[in-house]
Amino acid sequence: MEMNPSKMHPKFANPKLSHPSVFVATWFGVGYLPKAPGTWGSFAALPFAWLIMETLGPWYLLLASVAIFVVGIWAAKGFMKLSNSHDPGPVVIDEVAGQWLTLILVPADIVYYALGFALFRLADIFKPWPACWADRRVGGGLGVMLDDILASFYSGGLLYAIYHMEII
Numbered sequence: 691m692e693m694n695p696s697k698m699h700p701k702f703a704n705p706k707l708s709h710p711s712v713f714v715a716t717w718f719g720v721g722y723l724p725k726a727p728g729t730w731g732s733f734a735a736l737p738f739a740w741l742i743m744e745t746l747g748p749w750y751l752l753l754a755s756v757a758i759f760v761v762g763i764w765a766a767k768g769f770m771k772l773s774n775s776h777d778p779g780p781v782v783i784d785e786v787a788g789q790w791l792t793l794i795l796v797p798a799d800i801v802y803y804a805l806g807f808a809l810f811r812l813a814d815i816f817k818p819w820p821a822c823w824a825d826r827r828v829g830g831g832l833g834v835m836l837d838d839i840l841a842s843f844y845s846g847g848l849l850y851a852i853y854h855m856e857i858i
Contacts, residue, residue, distance in 0.1 A: 711764065711768025711772070716769070728811070731783070740803065751790055763834075788841055791842035793806045806849045
């Protein structure tokens with residue numbers, strides 16, 4: 691049964707999940723969940739990060755983040771073209787890349803992942819410089835992806851500092 695995303699996000703035309711770039715951009719349809727798609731996208735990224743870290747380690751999570759960044763540029767661009775919109779909410783592949791980067795320097799531990807999730811969501815919402823600059827000035831698929839990557843430097847750096855100082 692195909693989801694009808696236009697009922698969930700009526701502000702613009704949402705393309706169907708059957709299109710490859712839409713499927714990827716929405717992280718397998720997670721971006722079409724109602725209310726706070728970015729939060730859902732970040733949350734849905736956590737099990738994948740955990741699996742990669744536990745089975746392969748942090749270098750592979752970094753490699754996966756870079757791969758998601760590159761694929762995300764293509765997917766976001768495709769979604770924007772199909773929906774005729776700029777940085778649409780259902781595109782959450784950027785949250786996946788940013789969430790993964792946030793977690794690279796800490797162990798796969800539920801406490802650090804929960805804190806990393808919260809820190810990344812705050813950084814993504816408030817967009818400290820240069821993330822806010824990228825959000826306003828860089829267009830296309832690159833612009834969609836870049837602000838979350840830049841926000842992850844803040845959340846990841848703070849998370850690493852907390853881990854390194856053994857606060858938790």
